[in-house]
Amino acid sequence: MTAEVAVLGAGMHPWGKWGRGFVEYGTAAARAALADAGLDWRDIGSVVGADTVRGGYPGYVAGATFAKALGWQGAKVTSVYAACASGAQAIATARAQILAGLADAVLVVGADAAPKGFFRPAGGDRPDDPDWLRFRLLGATNPTYFGLYARRRMALHGDTPEDFALVKVKNAALGALNPYARYRKRVTAEEVAASAVVADPLRLLDICATSDGGAALVLTSLDFARRRGAARPVRIRAVSTVTPRFPNTVPDLPDIATDSAVSVAPPAEAFRASIARAAYEEAGIGPRDLSLAEVYDLSTALELQWYEDLGLCAEGEGAKLLREGATAPGGRIPVNTSGGLASFGEAVPAQAIAQVCELTWQLRGTAGDRQVAGARVGITANQGLFGHGSSVIAVR
Numbered sequence: 001m002t003a004e005v006a007v008l009g010a011g012m013h014p015w016g017k018w019g020r021g022f023v024e025y026g027t028a029a030a031r032a033a034l035a036d037a038g039l040d041w042r043d044i045g046s047v048v049g050a051d052t053v054r055g056g057y058p059g060y061v062a063g064a065t066f067a068k069a070l071g072w073q074g075a076k077v078t079s080v081y082a083a084c085a086s087g088a089q090a091i092a093t094a095r096a097q098i099l100a101g102l103a104d105a106v107l108v109v110g111a112d113a114a115p116k117g118f119f120r121p122a123g124g125d126r127p128d129d130p131d132w133l134r135f136r137l138l139g140a141t142n143p144t145y146f147g148l149y150a151r152r153r154m155a156l157h158g159d160t161p162e163d164f165a166l167v168k169v170k171n172a173a174l175g176a177l178n179p180y181a182r183y184r185k186r187v188t189a190e191e192v193a194a195s196a197v198v199a200d201p202l203r204l205l206d207i208c209a210t211s212d213g214g215a216a217l218v219l220t221s222l223d224f225a226r227r228r229g230a231a232r233p234v235r236i237r238a239v240s241t242v243t244p245r246f247p248n249t250v251p252d253l254p255d256i257a258t259d260s261a262v263s264v265a266p267p268a269e270a271f272r273a274s275i276a277r278a279a280y281e282e283a284g285i286g287p288r289d290l291s292l293a294e295v296y297d298l299s300t301a302l303e304l305q306w307y308e309d310l311g312l313c314a315e316g317e318g319a320k321l322l323r324e325g326a327t328a329p330g331g332r333i334p335v336n337t338s339g340g341l342a343s344f345g346e347a348v349p350a351q352a353i354a355q356v357c358e359l360t361w362q363l364r365g366t367a368g369d370r371q372v373a374g375a376r377v378g379i380t381a382n383q384g385l386f387g388h389g390s391s392v393i394a395v396r
Contacts, residue, residue: 003282005098006225006233007394009037009218010357013111015182015211015344022055025214026062026111027069029350033107033216038228044218045103046076048094050086050110050349053122062349066109076103084296085241085384086110087215087352088392092239094219104224110349111214118142119210119346130254131385138256142298143207145253147199150301154201157316159304161201163323165192167300168205170328171336175343177369180354182211183343206300211345215353217360232396234363236356238282240391244271254385272309275389276381280311283393287311290333291375292362294355296382296390297340306381307335329372337362337370352390355380363396 011032013025026049034041047070049062058065063079076097082089087110094106118141126132134140153159169189175181187205195204225233244252245267247259252271269277280286287310295306304318312333313321321327327335338344338358341351359378361367375396382390 003099004222004235004237005095006220006222006230006235007217007356007360008105008220008225008228008230008233009033009035009039010360011036011216012180012354012357013214014180015213015347017116018212020113020212022052022059022111022113022212022214023065023069025113025212026066026109026216029111029214029216030066030070030107030109033218037218039105039218041070042073044075044105044107046078046094046097046106048078048080048090048106048108050090050108050353051079051081052112052349053081054113054115062109082388082390083385084346084348085352085382085388085390086349087354088239088380088382088390089241089388090353091217091219091236091356091392092241095236095239098219098221105218105220107216107218108353109214109216110353112347112349113212114210114345114347117210130256134254134256140253143199143202146207146299146302147202149305150202150299153301153304157319159301159319161193162189163304163319164202164206164300165189166322167297167303168192168342170322171297171340171342174329174337174370175339178339178343181339181343182209182345202299202301208298208341209345211347213344213347213350213354215350215357217353217356234360234394234396236392237395238279238393240275240279240282240389242274242278242389243387245274270309271387271389272306272381272383275383275391276310276379278389279379279391279393283395285377285393289377290379292334292337292359292372292378294338294358294378294380295335295340297336297342298346300342303336303340310379310381329370334372337367337372352380352382352392355382356392356394359392359394363394
């Protein structure tokens with residue numbers, strides 16, 4: 001039995017700060033995905049919702065919330081939460097249902113209405129929660145550990161703030177071409193350097209915002225897609241949701257300590273590299289087969305790290321790959337053709353789904369001015385809180 005499923009529909013609600021509820025964004029994205037698939041809502045046999053912790057109880061049961069908003073019709077329903085990896089978990093759940101024969105067509109939806117400013121933990125005292133502890137004990141907001149990662153790259157590999165700024169320049173130029181992006185303005189390296197310092201060495205334009213937005217996919221069995229006239233649909237070939245391996249010898253917030261490596265040798269690869277490797281192994285491909293990648297650029301420095309974790313270049317050569325133009329449009333492996341989180345900001349449950357929307361449009365050849373010529377294979381990369389891996393490989 002094939003492990004592939006078809007992406008019959010993709011839809012999004014534009015990212016921004018709209019001042020409305022997440023349900024509105026998610027249902028708009030869902031209707032767009034249904035229209036793209038040429039399906040009626042009643043054709044959907046299952047709904048998988050990526051949860052948001054910012055929507056009260058409706059956000060904690062997002063699958064049922066979206067099903068109700070679209071109109072009860074008896075579909076199966078599932079809700080999943082894995083922080084920034086929630087969308088990939090939702091895609092994995094939908095794929096499993098299709099391959100198990102439990103549904104022919106599954107709607108995957110994620111949406112968020114994010115607070116202003118940087119994310120903070122939910123209210124209340126939770127001394128057993130590492131995320132709560134890193135805020136309360138260390139005062140380590142998200143930009144703090146983005147800055148620590150940047151400092152680590154500077155110390156180990158010689159990266160510079162000028163290298164980081166070039167990531168923003170590249171992604172802003174692509175975001176300017178994307179109608180769903182929140183920020184649609186090109187920026188210069190000088191503008192990045194002139195923006196306020198937030199977490200040294202990172203400046204405001206090095207760090208992604210928090211946003212409202214929604215994304216949705218209609219996934220189906222290949223037989224269902226062909227019966228509906230899609231002879232060559234985009235297919236999801238692999239989904240990686242792996243966890244880290246013991247011992248962890250590099251601090252990775254919200255964890256504020258490392259494991260001892262005295263009695264157990266460290267793993268051969270870092271956690272993020274293991275996410276991509278699992279996807280490659282399942283898909284039966286390697287980095288050289290890729291046409292493009294969508295990666296989780298919480299900060300400009302983190303995008304460079306993903307280049308290495310995806311095997312696009314050797315360790316420490318991410319900045320070199322960027323400067324050579326390999327990850328820009330027309331380069332060997334364009335990265336974040338959507339504009340990335342630099343252009344969208346974080347709408348947490350939606351962002352891993354949005355990455356697959358971009359792959360879908362690129363592989364169909366319908367991405368407009370952002371189009372990668374001859375795109376045939378794409379990968380996404382993401383990481384959720386508390387060790388949630390997130391990577392999807394799509395092909396055509």
